[in-house]
Amino acid sequence: MAAKLAEDAGALLLELRNSSDLTGKNLGDAGDHKANTMLIAALREHRPDDGILSEESQETNARLSKNRVWIIDPVDGTREYSEGRSDWAVHVALAIDGKAAIGAVALPSLNMTLRSDVTTASPTRSDKLRMVVSRSRPAKEAVAVAEILDAELIPMGSAGAKAMAVVRGEADIYLHSGGQYEWDNCAPVAVAQAYGLHCSRIDGEPLTYNQSDTYLPDLLICHKEDASHILDLVNGINDQ
Known part of the structure; x- marks a missing residue:
């Protein structure tokens, strides 16, 4: 259902x-x-007992008493969408007991939806690491880590597009520290985890959802074999 909703929303957005x-x-x-x-409307019809958290809806506290909460971003990368670019996404995720359990990320301009229940093999790690970063505001920690790792920087738009670049094998690292909210990364994290990738805060702590404060400012998605080294590098950079 998450995938269908993300695809339907994507089709609506392309038509518009x-x-x-x-x-x-x-x-x-x-x-x-x-x-x-x-x-x-679709979530209220098909999952009336679940909570909902959306970037575009007025926040209420009702979801906090639910153990199942849909976390959605109708257009992740509004600027990219409005500029006619392809690096934007639609996020539909279900958090269960605070964890990103189910997710779908539609990339409508690429006619593609990645989902946590239908996966292929884990993406292959490149010999020369590639890191996706914001095309307008690369995070200082990401730039510093990339320099140490001699990783290629790949500028890209939305959070979902960047995370799915790692899932699709077009990049190896997505390191973000510039500020996000739960709807920015819940669906991408659910998908990335299903593909066998490491997902955490940049201090190594787990990503927790359906919190009273929805601010979730940093994120690391990478191959599991690189996670400890990258986390150590970030910790060293932040201690300087």
């Missing part, structure tokens, strides 16, 4: 972008609103 006269921020706002309305 291709057929509308809206541009820029107006297009992004309209896409956020339409996709969110569709996703919320």
Whole structure:
């Protein structure tokens, strides 16, 4: 269901972008609103007893008493979407007891959806490591770690697109410290974990969802064999 909802929202967003006269921020706002309305309505119809946390809906405390909470980002990478780029995503995830249990990340411009229940083999690690970073604001820790590892930096848009680049084998590391919220990474983490990748905070602590404070500022997704070394490097950089 998560995959179908993400795909349906993606199709709606592509149709809006291709057929509308809206541009820029107006297009992004309209896409956020339409996709969110569709996703919320479907979840309330099909999973009425579950909680919902969405970037685009007014926050309530009702979800905090639920052990099953859908965490969604109707348009992850609104700017990329509104600019006609391909590096944006739709996130639909289910957190169970605070863990990213089920997730789907649609990449509508690539006609692709990655999901936690249908996986291929774990992505192959490149001999020369590749790290995805923000195309506009690369995190200082990421740049410093990449320099130490002699890793290639790959600028990219949304969080979902960057995380799925690692899942798809187009990159090896996604190290982020510039600030995110639960909806930015819950679905990507559920998918990445299903593909056998390491996912954690940049201090090595687990990622916990459905918290009263939804701010979840940092994230590491990488191959398991690289995780300890990268975490040590980040710790050393932050201690300087």
